[in-house]
Every structure is written in C-alpha cells, then in structure tokens.
Amino acid sequence: MKQLEIKTLIKECEYSELPESDRRLVDEAKEATRRAYAPFSKYHVGAALLMDNGKIVTGSNQENAAYPSGLCAERTAVFYASSSYPGVAVRKIAIAAWQKPADDLDPEAGFQAHPVSPCGGCRQALIEYEHLYGNIEVILYGREKTFILPSVASLLPFGFTDF
Numbered sequence: 001m002k003q004l005e006i007k008t009l010i011k012e013c014e015y016s017e018l019p020e021s022d023r024r025l026v027d028e029a030k031e032a033t034r035r036a037y038a039p040f041s042k043y044h045v046g047a048a049l050l051m052d053n054g055k056i057v058t059g060s061n062q063e064n065a066a067y068p069s070g071l072c073a074e075r076t077a078v079f080y081a082s083s084s085y086p087g088v089a090v091r092k093i094a095i096a097a098w099q100k101p102a103d104d105l106d107p108e109a110g111f112q113a114h115p116v117s118p119c120g121g122c123r124q125a126l127i128e129y130e131h132l133y134g135n136i137e138v139i140l141y142g143r144e145k146t147f148i149l150p151s152v153a154s155l156l157p158f159g160f161t162d163f
C-alpha cells in the first residue's frame with residue numbers, strides 16, 4: 001500500500017524577530033481586535049490581509065444575538081477584501097486575539113500568549129482565494145511566540161476545492 005505523508009514547515013519566532021513589514025501586518029491585526037463586536041464571547045479576534053496592490057484590509061469578529069449568525073474575523077476580512085478589490089490576490093494574513101485581562105495596566109496583557117489559529121470554516125473560505133490567486137502566507141500572532149505557515153493549504157490539507 002502506498003503511504004502519503006503531509007509535511008508542513010512552520011516557522012516560530014518572537015514578534016520582534018519578524019521583518020518590519022510583517023510586524024506592521026501583525027500590528028494591524030492587533031488593532032483590528034479593538035473593532036470586534038464580541039459582547040457574547042468577549043473574545044476579540046483581528047485579521048489583517050496584505051493585498052497584492054499593497055493595501056492592508058482588516059476584519060474583526062462580529063457576533064449576533066442569534067449566535068451562529070455572527071462571523072469570524074478572518075472571513076470578515078477576506079470577504080471584505082474580495083468585495084473591495086475583486087481579482088486582487090491576497091498575499092498574507094496575520095491573526096491576533098485579545099481578551100480583557102485581569103490586570104488592565106499592561107495594554108499587551110490581553111493578547112493571547114500563544115498563536116490563535118483560524119477555525120475550519122475560515123480555512124475553507126481562505127483556501128478558495130489561495131486557489132484563485134496563489135499562496136497566502138499565514139502569520140499567527142502570540143505574545144510569546146508567533147507561527148508563520150507557508151500557505152492556507154498547510155492549515156487545511158485535503159481542503160474541498162472542486163465540484
């Protein structure tokens with residue numbers, strides 16, 4: 001029997017080690033958490049996309065009293081990007097999450113220490129654009145460590161792409 005192995009090279013570093021342009025994208029994702037509407041979960045997620053035209057498009061999670069009607073930050077961002085700039089490739093996405101910390105004094109304290117990874121539905125939505133326009137690098141920010149993945153496909157092997 002043939003065996004197939006899936007390997008992903010994930011880079012891990014601290015925020016300070018990222019190139020300046022990636023730090024900027026992470027900063028935009030962190031800033032976007034402030035625009036989340038998350039009165040139910042109180043979990044504020046921000047996503048920032050670097051577009052091929054140099055623009056940065058952000059999104060945040062938007063919840064709803066009818067809970068499933070809300071939308072994650074990543075999908076809010078990528079749908080906004082595609083409807084603002086149809087046909088323009090997404091090159092990178094940075095994601096950050098924030099929760100009100102016990103100690104409010106340090107503004108950084110609310111950000112998750114470890115990287116936050118997109119849910120299955122968002123992976124599926126993102127991979128659609130990856131298939132259309134090419135690789136989207138994924139930067140998952142955490143206060144203590146940040147992961148960089150080469151593509152959405154590396155987060156979603158065997159994603160549904162065709163019918």
Ligand code: THU
Pocket residue numbers: 038041043044045060061062063070071072073074117118119122
């Ligand atoms: N959420 C995101 O925005 N992105 C994800 O990848 C996972 C979860 C949001 C959805 C909901 O508003 C809150 O986080 C708690 O699940």
